[in-house]
Amino acid sequence: MKVLNLYFSSTGNTVKVAHKIDEAIRETGHQVETIRITPNTEVDILPYDCVFLGSGVYEWLPGEAVIRLLTKLRRQYADGGEIKPTAPRRSGKKAIVYCTYGGCHTGVNEAIPTTKYMAQLFDHLGYDVVAEWHLIGEYHGKLAKLSTIGRLGDIQGRPNDADLREVAEKVKGIIQV
């Protein structure tokens, strides 16, 4: 199985999850290509059987570099005839989208738009979106105080070791099927 592990991380939380995904996939004996998304990232996802895409949540949505990449790919695949009306399924292709989020104001409802947004490219291409994960990620820098006064309580240190262990278990569950 060819696995692609794409992620964007601005303050260091999502990258921890992406590295854990990379490690867990390798432990299953599969190969994985892990790519940090930047404003200049060019990638063709269609050759991959399984794609992970993760981002932090910033104002309810993925990072700008992720939005730009998804927009570019949608146009490219639509122009190339790969996105078809009714979005027919591509047998065996699967995607996992996830985010890390602070949820200070409205909890997980701040994270759901991000994963729904990211899932759409894959759904349009006929990939089976087998999981949408919303992982808690502490606020850093100027926003750090929000890590103790928000809707989710004290989220300092998240994602923590237990969060990352759970990610690894779920990855193995998906990859080994």
Ligand SMILES: Cc1cc2nc3c(=O)[nH]c(=O)nc-3n(C[C@H](O)[C@H](O)[C@H](O)COP(=O)(O)O)c2cc1C
């Ligand atoms: C500029 C900025 C905006 C953010 N906006 C939101 C938000 O709207 N909703 C939310 O739940 N978390 C928000 N967060 C918290 C981040 O989503 C969370 O800390 C996430 O884990 C960051 O991922 P990263 O460290 O990989 O960049 C924001 C953080 C920053 C820095």
